[in-house]
Amino acid sequence: MAEYSQEQFESKLAEELHDAFDHDPSIEHTNTPLWREVIxxxxxxxxxxxxxxxxxxxxxxxxxxxxxxxxxxxGDITMLEMQRWLRRIGYDAYVSGIVWNTDCPDQTARHLTARLKSIHQKTGRKVSLVGHSLGGMLSKYIVQAEPTLIDRVITLGSPFASLVKAHPSVVGIWDKLKNARSGLIGRNLKASCATGYCTCGFVNSM
Incomplete structure (x- = not known):
């Protein structure tokens, strides 16, 4: 086992925090140009x-x-093709009931937990969760709270560490939502959401 001095350890930690995902070639840099989405x-x-x-x-x-x-x-509309595919190959696939995933993640997780319990009660079986991006983070949170209801969690493009990196545009949109919250979007968001001052269950599960 390698031994580090305190100075070496702090230097190594700072290097890893600068780009904690640099070791994984499957993860693109957060500043990847958005124009690539047109492909x-x-x-x-x-x-x-x-x-x-x-x-x-x-x-x-x-x-x-x-x-x-x-x-x-x-929202669920973005997952419909996957739902149809899963049904084609023999799975009983359900959408989440989310129209637009812009609300407080802790509140969204409560809604998802209720939906999960409904599916579990209907089928009598443990439910697998498939989450994309923030959906994967929400699934990780829910499985910690309701492990007896869930068979497994599968994530697609979701950060699974306390350090979350996102494109600057995404961060900017998040801040705009907090400032412009209304009855339609971000209605339960607070200024402290996604900051060091937030102590909700979702943040604590990271």
């Missing part, structure tokens, strides 16, 4: 030509219940 139609066409999309050559499910949780500023 999604091409990616969509590639998906439609994949045998996996049609359930060819992959294991079939046995009607296990799955709940899909969308990411920040997304």
């Amino acid at each position: 999604w139609p091409g990616e969509w066409m590639r998906l439609l030509t994949s045998g996996v999309f049609y359930g060819i050559g992959i294991p079939r499910g046995e009607q296990q219940p799955v709940m899909l949780v969308p990411g920040f500023m997304s």
